[in-house]
Amino acid sequence: MNVVAAQRFSKMHGAGNHFVVVDLRGGFEPAPEWIRAVADPCTGVGFDQLLGIEAARTPGAVAGFRIWNTDGSPARQCGNGARCVASWLRREGLQIGRDFVLDSPSGPLRVEVLDDGRFAVEMGRPDFAPTAIPFTAEAEAPQYRRRLFDEVLSFGAVSMGNPHAVVEVADAAATPVATLATRLQGSGDFPDGVNVGFAQVLAPDRIRLRVYERGVGETRACGSGACAAVAVLVRRGRVGREVAVELPGGVLGVRWPQDDAPVTLSGPTAFVFDGSFAAAFAAAAAPAR
């Protein structure tokens, strides 16, 4: 049987951040070339991340998932994706109640079902230690400064299971996001690369955010980026512990009750369509495991 031709998928989005969800439980292993082909919005489907559903890995979890970026690289954390995986599993008929655990590449995540297709995910504790990110700074600080070409960029850095830098800006809409983010990504300061957020504080409980992701580019929404932005801004005393994050694709809720507590991310999920890949996609796919 041609595993890839038979491979079904769902196109979903969470606050405008779009995903292709595939079920890996039958043994299908996506190859990087195949992932890049599916990511192309003209000749493939188009996504910010490919999400692969797997069996649970830890006791107590109902299922697991893996994450890939459009360039075929694996990612360790995806907040919007975790909500879409939860929604996908519920639609599949998995009896999961209102509160359950999913195994993500960066560890188990607790998920809560809210109303109207919304889900909340516990994204773990922000880790500001440079070695955890990883980031080459010698000591941890709320803000770092780096000269990049002709200007000095100030930013905070944190791991939400994946690496994030957060730059506070006066006007997110007017910020040259791609230029600044690719300079920071190319600086060599983040050995595993970095997702770069540009946050404009509107009020202590509301920010505007644009995120340029590692392995993807600018996205309409980034869940872990929203958590990272709030964590960095809380640490600098710029916002409170419960913040609405306005992204180009929608609004996400971020709550970080106290320093030693996990950050909770809430927001919408939506199904766009279901499909199955044509046989032509098989050419670039790896054999089944």
Ligand SMILES: N[C@H](CCC[C@H](N)C(=O)O)C(=O)O
């Ligand atoms: N969009 C995702 C994050 C993807 C991060 C990925 N680009 C990486 O390499 O870490 C989210 O909603 O959290």
